[in-house]
Amino acid sequence: MHVYAAENSPHLQCIKVCSSFKSTKFGPCLLAKHKGRLIMMTLKETIYSLYSVALQEKISLLQSSLDDLKESGKNETKSTAGDKHETALAMLQLEQENIRNQLKEAIRQWDELEKIDPAKASYMAGKGSLIKTNRGYFFLSLALGKLKVNGNDIIALSTQSPLGNKFLGATAGHSVTVNGNVYFIETVE
Numbered sequence: 001m002h003v004y005a006a007e008n009s010p011h012l013q014c015i016k017v018c019s020s021f022k023s024t025k026f027g028p029c030l031l032a033k034h035k036g037r038l039i040m041m042t043l044k045e046t047i048y049s050l051y052s053v054a055l056q057e058k059i060s061l062l063q064s065s066l067d068d069l070k071e072s073g074k075n076e077t078k079s080t081a082g083d084k085h086e087t088a089l090a091m092l093q094l095e096q097e098n099i100r101n102q103l104k105e106a107i108r109q110w111d112e113l114e115k116i117d118p119a120k121a122s123y124m125a126g127k128g129s130l131i132k133t134n135r136g137y138f139f140l141s142l143a144l145g146k147l148k149v150n151g152n153d154i155i156a157l158s159t160q161s162p163l164g165n166k167f168l169g170a171t172a173g174h175s176v177t178v179n180g181n182v183y184f185i186e187t188v189e
Contacts, residue, residue, distance in 0.1 A: 044130040044139075044189045047154050048118035051144050055110045062103040069096045109142050116141055121189055125167045127159055130189040135181070140164055 041049065073092045116128035125131055131138045137154045144156035157164035163183070166176040175184045 042118075042189070043149070045118040047130060047137075047139050047147070047149060048113075048116065048141075050147055050149070051139070051141070051156055052110075052113060054144070054147070055106060055113060059103065059106045059110060062099055062106060066096060066099045066103060069099065109144070112142055113144075123171055123188060125170045125185070125188050129167075131167055131170075131185060132187040134184040134186065138163070138167065140167055 069092055073089065073096070118128065120128060122129055125140060127140055129140045131140060137152055139154055139156045140159060141156050143158040143161060146153055146155045148154070157167070159165060159168060163176070163178045166178055167183075167185075170176055170185055170188070172185055172187050175182050177183070
């Protein structure tokens, strides 16, 4: 049995795998400590939690950066350096707009991720499914990148991506082909 623990994650500490929870429908579970509480999680729930934490941290970091830029802008308005002052202020405003757009996108992603129920099991791939293939694990959700859990790479795919779109409606035992690469679907959660 595998222990599903995020490598180097300060947010999710693995305690042990629950041997009494072996149903093939839900897979093995993880007894973990999250924010001081003991919880049981499936691999899919663990992955969902890690992406959720990553988005929360991104939002927090962007908000902090925006606050810092606003403070810099207040200090810049006190300067009376003429053209240099105007240029510096314009650069700060551009950077603030850039960070506002990134923050808006991160909040949109967070809202979309919140619509997914990681406890929901399905035999057919759809938004929120964890798909195990001969080429690795794919979390059909949003384009959130890759993370490593228990030595396995997990890639979060958007349903609008070519591969994500091909996975929609597929079941275990089927295969999909994208750009000449064949993905044999072993399981869908």
